[in-house]
Amino acid sequence: MKKLLSVLCAWIAALGLPGCDYLNVRELKPGVSTAAEVRERFGPPQMEWLNTDGSVTWEYSRQPEGAECYMITVGPDNILRGIDQVLNEAQFARVKAGMSGDEVRRLLGRPASTQFFELKQETVWDWLVERGSTTGDPTYLTVSFDAAGRVVGTGRYSKPRP
Incomplete structure (x- = not known):
């Protein structure tokens, strides 16, 4: 069994x-x-x-x-x-400006999604870091990369449930 x-x-x-x-x-x-x-x-x-x-x-x-x-x-x-389990605050704090995509992936693993923003010439990777609950929305960590593929910033957002 x-x-x-x-x-x-x-x-x-x-x-x-x-x-x-x-x-x-x-x-x-x-x-x-x-x-x-x-x-x-x-x-x-x-x-x-x-x-x-x-x-x-x-x-x-x-x-x-x-x-x-x-x-x-x-x-x-x-x-x-x-x-x-690397999707935690200590690992998020290790993401620094200037890091490459490979370095970020080594820290956090494969992102949930990637998106390119033409006007800013930035690529943003998202990770679901909190699923949410019946009273809260899912939360995502974002890492933004410039045209050279280097980290320029991080952020968070919540995605409202439909």
Whole structure:
């Protein structure tokens, strides 16, 4: 039964639905779980980031519908080192003017959407950072890039529900 639940959660996660992420994160143990166990639970990563120490960080973004992005680091020994949900205030504060798109993606994962504004010659990436509730609207973080692809600013907005 546990194997069936794991397979079902991996399948749901592969579709980009965070329903089983809570269970998967709780059951994976840094220093104990293997890379194969991570892939079994989360599926293939959307991006692989190679680190200078020989480890690799796998990106599992739940955008555009989910307000999570997991960066899961696996050591060169194929043992799980850590799981971080990077859509949080500490990571947002690390986004600085002059950063490239790759640097921002490495911090926050794949954005929910991108949009180019012709008059300003800016590209804006959005991340859903709070789903909202029955009384509140969803909140998005924005990062604006100039024509050279460098960060020029960040912001937030709420999208009223229809």
